[in-house]
Every structure is written in C-alpha cells, then in structure tokens.
Amino acid sequence: MSSGTPAVVVDRLTKRFDEFTAVDGITLTIGRGEVVGFIGPNGAGKSTTLRMLCGLLTPTAGQATVAGYDVAREPEKVRQNIGYMSQKFSLYGDLTVRENLRFFAGIYRVRREDLGSRMDFAIRMAGLEGREDVQVTTLAGGWKQRLALGCAILHRPPILFLDEPTSGVEPEARRRFWDLIHDLAADGVTILVSTHYMDEAEYCNRIALINQGRLIALGTPRELKGSRLGGQLVEIACAPLGKALARMSAAPGVLDAAIFGDKLHVVMAEGGLDLAGLRQALADGGIQVGEARAVRPSLEDVFVRIVTRKQDAPGAAA
C-alpha cells in the first residue's frame, strides 16, 4: 500500500439477504492511521459492512477496496493486510494465552525469528504478563478482549477491523482498550471499529453514523455535535415526562424533543421560544418543571436528532 492511497475505500457498498437490505449503499473513505467509529444501534448493518470488508461476505452491489485490493475479487490479498476481531469472542477457551497466540501466529505465518518478540509484545499489550499459561476461559472479559486484539495484530496488519470489541466489557477495561487502539493508530495502523456505546464515539477521529443499513452522518465528533443539530439544545427536568414530550413535540419553534434518562432534551430553532417561553408552555400543560438549561449536545442527541429527521422526511439528505 503506497502512502498516498487511502486504507479503505467503500463505494456504494450494498448487501441484501433475500428481501432484507442489511447494508444500503454505504460510501466512505478512510485514510491511513485514522480511527473511524461505526456507530449505530444493533442490526444497523455495522457487522455486515465489516464482514464484507474482511471478505467474509460478498457484496450484493457496490465495491470496496482494502489496502488497495478489491474485497470481492482479491479477498486473499485483503486478508494478508487486515486484522479482525469478530463480535463474538473467538479464541480457544481451553487453550492458554500463549497457546492461542502461538496458534494465530502460525496461521498467519509469523516468521520464526519474530515469533518471540511478537508474542511478548501482544502479552505486554494485553497486560497478561504472568498469565501466559492460564487457560483463556478463566480470564475476565477485558483481558479476553485485549488478548483477542493481541492475536489480531500478531502479523502486524496495517488495517484493523474491530467489531464491537468492547461489548459486555466493564467501563475501566473499555477505557484501557481504547488506549490500545490509540497506541496502534499512533503507529500508523488504520482502525475501523464498531460500537453501540455512544461515549466511545468521542475517542474516534471520525464517526460514521449508521442506521438501517445507511450511512446517515459522517464527520469528526466536534463537527457532528456542532452542525448537525440545527438549533439550541435545552435540557429540562420535568414530570410527567411522557406528557411533556407530547406537548413539546407539538410546540412551535421546537425542532425535536426526546427523553434522555429522567430529563427531556429539546432542540429549539433559532428565533423560536426562549427558555422562559418553554417553561411557560410546559406549565400551561399542567407539567411540573424543574431546572431548564442550555447544554452542549452529546453524540447521542445528534444521533437521535438525525434519525428522527430522517424518519419524518424520508429521502432527506443527512
């Protein structure tokens, strides 16, 4: 792969299973050393896209090149250049840490003289020093995930596809995992990582929001949060929430309203109601209103906003 070519080029990539369209015309280019997050709910098409990029699934339409090789026509060339962690934990639980590493090193034909240093690196990276001879099944979730990452990078692939690597892992371990991802990216590894944890999206250079098989937004976290909402976000503590939501959705100048935990998030258009007007509108509906303040939007706000806008106006540009 020459330094000029992007690591991954996805062009109108589509996958249909019978009548169901799992991935619907996704287009995306990823530069070398970039960390791109695939964000979206379960079933959005993240895994299917990653599997097509690994050559595990054949695209129904469109194309993709990984490390300069077409995934449908040259899957074996693609496989030389990628590391992959599937959604399901997929190491051998009845083998030890070292035996798993040795197995995957052999499968990837890591040269004998490099074997020791690569395995040591993976063990250190995963923080598994002293546990080399422990059966993997006895390890806690975070360690397993880091070992799986270690196995996926033994052959030093320039591109990594990680499919929900942190799902079901405790927060502290998730943070450690993301540190590893950034260390790898600093070494020039390109990483496409899917997650349904919105907070993890903040760690990515760029985010691709995926919903119902479509790419609905693409940009840096800052860009998405800044430009995508189209108005001021207000957080209101009020009760009952359901009634408040119904009232706000119908109120003039309100672009969007959604329940966030025990509060209501409302996106207000420029020049519409101000905070006081908003409180008044709620109080008029017999709703108890507590604190109301303008807040910086999170990615979750952006995601919800974009998804609702799409559903309201089908075919509208994201």
Next chain:
Amino acid sequence: MYERIAVMLMKEFLQLKRDRWAKFRLVVPLLIQMLVFGYAATFTVHHVATTVLDLDRSQASRALVSHFVASSRFQVVDWAQNQAQVTRDINEGRAVIAIVIHAGFAKDLENGQQAPLQVIVDGTNSNTALIALSYISQIVGLFSQDQAPAMLRTAASAAVPAVSISLEPRPWFNDDLNERWFFIPGVIGTITLLQVVSLTAFAVVREREVGTLEQIMVSPIRPVEFILGKTVPFFLIGLGDVALVSAFGILWFRVPFIGSPLVMFAGTVLFLLAAVSLGLLLSTFSRTQQQAFALNFFFVNPLFILSGFAFPIAAMPAWLQGVTVVNPLRYFLVVIRAVFLKGVGFPALWPDLGAMALLASVMLAASILRFHKSLD
C-alpha cells in the same frame, strides 16, 4: 503450508489433551460396544421355552420328548394336559414352542406309517422361530433314525434297498459357523465409522458455533490447509480405534486374524479417509451442533443397516442395494471380514478398496468445494 497444518494439529491435540473426558469418550464406549456386540449379537437359540402335550403317552412319544429335553436348545416349561392349555401357554408367552403328540403316534410308527407330529411356534420373533424350527427338524430327524432299525425289521420284506442320502455341510473359513467371528470384524468397522464421522463433524461445527472459524477464515489460510488440519487428527484417532478394537477382538474374543496386516492397513486407511470426508461433508451442512447431531443421526443408522453388518445386502430389494453402493462401511466390512477370516489379499479385494478410495475422494472434493472461506 506445513506450518499452518502443524499449528492446527498441535491445537487439536492440545484441546484433546485438555478435555479430561475425551480419553474416556474415545476409548470406553468402543470397548463397551465391542463387549456388548461380542456377547449379545448372536443368532444362536438356547433354552427355548417349550410346552409339551403328549396325548399318546407311549414309549415312543416319551422317547421323542426325551430327545427334546436332552437338547439344550429347548427347555420344557410346561406339561400340558389338553389343547386349551397349549394355546394358553403360547398366548401368554409362557412358551414359544409347543410340541403336540397326538394319540396313535406310536401305533403309526409301528405300522411303518407316517406319524404326524404337531409343532406350534410363536412367530412373533420370526428369526428365533425359524431357527428353533430348524433345530426341531434336526431332532426329529435323529429320532427317526433311532426308530429306523425297528422299522427296517418290521419291513424286512421290502424289495427296495433303503438308500439314504446324507448331507455333510462343510463351511469354509468358519468351521463352527461361529457368529461371533462374523460379528466382531463388523463391529470394528461399524463403531469406528460412528466415532470418526461424528468426531469430525462436531469438531468443525463447534468452531463455527464458537466463532473461532470466522476468526480463522479472515486469515490467509487456504481451505485445504484448514481441512487437513481438521481431519488428520481424527484420521489418526480412527487408526488408533481400529488397532484397539481389533486387538480386543483378537485377544479377548479369539477371532482369528489370518490375513495380511498390510491389506488390513490399506483398507483401514481408505475407510478412514471416507469416514473423515463424510464427517466433513456433514459439517458443511450444519451451522450448529444440534443440526450436526440431527444430521449425524439421520445418516448413521441407514449406514449401519445398509452395510451388510447383520442383514445381507443380497436379500435387499434392488433399489436399496443400489443405495448401499455409496456406503463406505459396506466395502470395509467385506475387506475386514475377508482379512480376518479368509486371509485373501489385494487380488480379491481391489474392487472394495477402489470403491472406498473413490467415495473418499468424491466426498473430500465436495467438502472442499463447499467449504468456502465465506459466511454467505
């Protein structure tokens, strides 16, 4: 290529070593099945429950009955007093056979006339009934011979000299028609097939189910490397199986092994290739272990019944005989029985060896074609 196969083999054997039950599962069921088949699979009939109704009460009738009593084949469980009691004994399952000697039996014999003897057999188990009937005719035949001198005396004036034809059966290869000799080699083939097919199928499907298969598929490994790495261990286990149960059959059940070990080895290798290929092929049709189990169950019984293990293929309807052509066990049973009991070699067995080689290559090719490195 060798490096990948080597790490696959190493992994399989490590997993086998870790699996504490594996050693038990691999060996104990084989030996138990061998014992069960060796002792239970027999067509010989002993101590058939018999009821006797002697309405003649003569010296001759008592002599006939004593012939039955003397034979270990029959055990008189009831001396019936009338026909109704005979019917009851058979209906209620107390007796499988009833021997009814009508009044006038001795008189008929004395007069040199045919003396009818009524035998009632419970035909529910047609096999036992047939075998018991053949014993009865043997015993009655012996009885007639005993009576013959007396008859000759009374019929001394007969002009025609009595010509007796005696058939002397001389079975080859198994002089005593010992069924165990027939069954044990068959058991070796049958249980090896069951074990190797299911081990192979499950090993592949387990990787698919656990997700490790997906992880391997994204690597540059070639299908043939994966398939070899996944089948060679079970091929080796199969060789061990055959050696173990053969030794058991020879040493414990004293089945003779008069053929060439080389022919046996060649047959076993081809048979095991067919078995692992079949297991592999089944695995490509199963996504989960349950599916593999169901598929295994679906195939294994017909393989067994259509192998000639117990039921002669020649007696099957033509279309079913046609089905047996694709059954590797059918050919291996011919080879293993021939090697054990007949001692014949390649000149006689090449068609069966060739058929196994052909089946193995077709199934192996089919499973390599079916095993794409994709999840589509």
